[in-house]
Amino acid sequence: MSNELPDVSRYLTYEPRFLDPALPTGFWLCADAADVLTIQINAGCLAAGASWDDLGRCESFFARFPYVLLVCPDPQRREAMVAEVRRRLPETVLLVANDPAFRGCATVQQLRDTYGLAAVDHILLDTTELPVYGLLDLADVKPPDMTGMKRCLSGIPNLDRRIGGFYEGELSVWTGKRGEGKSTLLGQLLLEAVDQGFPVCAYSGELPAWKFKYWIALQAAGPNYIQDRKDPVTGRSLPAATPFAQRAIDEWWRGRFHLYDIGNRNTHDAADILRLFRYASRRYGAKIFLVDNLMSARLQAGRDRDFYRAQSEFVSELTAFA
Numbered sequence: 001m002s003n004e005l006p007d008v009s010r011y012l013t014y015e016p017r018f019l020d021p022a023l024p025t026g027f028w029l030c031a032d033a034a035d036v037l038t039i040q041i042n043a044g045c046l047a048a049g050a051s052w053d054d055l056g057r058c059e060s061f062f063a064r065f066p067y068v069l070l071v072c073p074d075p076q077r078r079e080a081m082v083a084e085v086r087r088r089l090p091e092t093v094l095l096v097a098n099d100p101a102f103r104g105c106a107t108v109q110q111l112r113d114t115y116g117l118a119a120v121d122h123i124l125l126d127t128t129e130l131p132v133y134g135l136l137d138l139a140d141v142k143p144p145d146m147t148g149m150k151r152c153l154s155g156i157p158n159l160d161r162r163i164g165g166f167y168e169g170e171l172s173v174w175t176g177k178r179g180e181g182k183s184t185l186l187g188q189l190l191l192e193a194v195d196q197g198f199p200v201c202a203y204s205g206e207l208p209a210w211k212f213k214y215w216i217a218l219q220a221a222g223p224n225y226i227q228d229r230k231d232p233v234t235g236r237s238l239p240a241a242t243p244f245a246q247r248a249i250d251e252w253w254r255g256r257f258h259l260y261d262i263g264n265r266n267t268h269d270a271a272d273i274l275r276l277f278r279y280a281s282r283r284y285g286a287k288i289f290l291v292d293n294l295m296s297a298r299l300q301a302g303r304d305r306d307f308y309r310a311q312s313e314f315v316s317e318l319t320a321f322a
Helices: 033-039 052-062 075-088 108-115 117-125 157-163 182-195 209-221 243-253 270-284 304-321
Strands: 012-014 027-030 043-046 068-071 094-097 127-130 200-204 226-230 237-241 257-259 288-292
Touching: 012 033, 027 033, 033 043, 033 108, 043 052, 052 075, 068 075, 068 117, 075 094, 108 117, 117 127, 182 200, 182 209, 182 288, 200 270, 209 237, 209 243, 209 257, 237 243, 270 288, 270 304, 288 304
Parallel strands: 027 043, 027 068, 068 094, 200 257, 200 288
Antiparallel strands: 012 043, 094 127, 226 237
């Protein structure tokens, strides 16, 4: 029977004559070769020089067995082993031997020498099936206490009552017609975030830095700290934060409000927006990020259809970043 199995001896250490996929015991993937020698039947481990990444090359081999049982007496090594194997064998039924199965022994050989060969066979009776990587059993999901979760409030009472605020790890997409106030509203949300102690980082693809600051400073100042100045060229009235208010605002948001520099032509694309967002998160602890707007980001697309696909991919990358 073993002759019909793919040869994966480059990646796994096992004895071909002891392999029989027809047995109901499955394949026992051990932490080291000593345990393989003890178990013998349908047992193996990573070969010398092989890495966990090589397990993916053995998927057709493992598929011949009803399941793969992870055998490792050491709890810490077992936990690491489970994490590595689950990611690399996403379509394989995986079981893991639990602590009691080893009866306090450090190796499978010690288990056999102390309690006999039957104790090794009984390992199979104390196992847990691992959920497939990427799927959750909803019954096992532990809901957090949402009342105690960290979130940023919008400052709009009706909105906060409906959604509870913006929780970390969420992505919100705001849509609306041009000129309906999306940027103003989102700018206000950023100011609320800074006021609540959340550092922010914004990308504005349409406004240069000075104009972005001008508009959002008007919002930060409020009507009591705005003065009108007359434009000598056009004669129109230009509102602006008072010098006192502007100095106070600059000190208030210094180090807590960063803006993507669209003046740097080398970094005005989707990949660099994400790169600088990650930097702002690591370096400045930024928690709230704004992309205003998706249409202005330079996406890698040649045609309209490709553009919308690239836009969707960018949103997916933002979701992963969040």
